[in-house]
Amino acid sequence: MAEPNDGRQRIPPLSPFEEQAKFTRAIRVGDRIIVSGNIGVEEDGSIAPDAGRQAERCFEQILDYIQQLGGTSADVVRVRMFVTDINDAEVVTAAFTAAVGHARPTGTLVAVAALAGPFSVEIEAEAIIGAGQ
Numbered sequence: 077m078a079e080p081n082d083g084r085q086r087i088p089p090l091s092p093f094e095e096q097a098k099f100t101r102a103i104r105v106g107d108r109i110i111v112s113g114n115i116g117v118e119e120d121g122s123i124a125p126d127a128g129r130q131a132e133r134c135f136e137q138i139l140d141y142i143q144q145l146g147g148t149s150a151d152v153v154r155v156r157m158f159v160t161d162i163n164d165a166e167v168v169t170a171a172f173t174a175a176v177g178h179a180r181p182t183g184t185l186v187a188v189a190a191l192a193g194p195f196s197v198e199i200e201a202e203a204i205i206g207a208g209q
Contacts, residue, residue: 131170150207158199
C-alpha cells in the first residue's frame with residue numbers, strides 16, 4: 077500500500093499487522109514525533125522473560141525511530157509506560173532513566189490488566205525536535 081501523500085514522515089511498516097490495521101509505528105508532523113506503543117521484541121523475534129529487558133528493548137526501538145525521523149534522545153518530552161505487574165515498576169523505571177533520564181521528560185507508569193500478546197511492558201513516547209538544545 078502506498079503511503080498517504082499528506083506531508084507527514086512515517087517509519088515504514090515493520091509487520092503485516094501495521095498494514096492490516098492501518099496504523100503507523102512512529103510519525104513526524106512538523107517538529108513533533110509521536111511513537112506508538114512499542115513492545116520489547118528482540119531482533120531475532122524472541123521476547124525476553126524479564127520486564128527490565130523488555131523495557132530496554134522498547135527504548136532501543138523508540139530512540140531508533142526518533143532518530144530516523146530527525147530527532148534525538150534529548151528531544152524526548154513525554155513517555156508512557158504500561159506494565160502488567162506493578163512489581164516491575166523499578167526495573168522499567170531504570171530502563172527509562174538509562175534511555176532518556178538525561179532529557180528529564182514527563183513520564184507515566186501504570187499497571188494494566190493485560191497487553192496484547194505475551195508481553196509485560198509496552199512503552200510509547202513523544203519528542204519535539206529541538207527541545208533538547
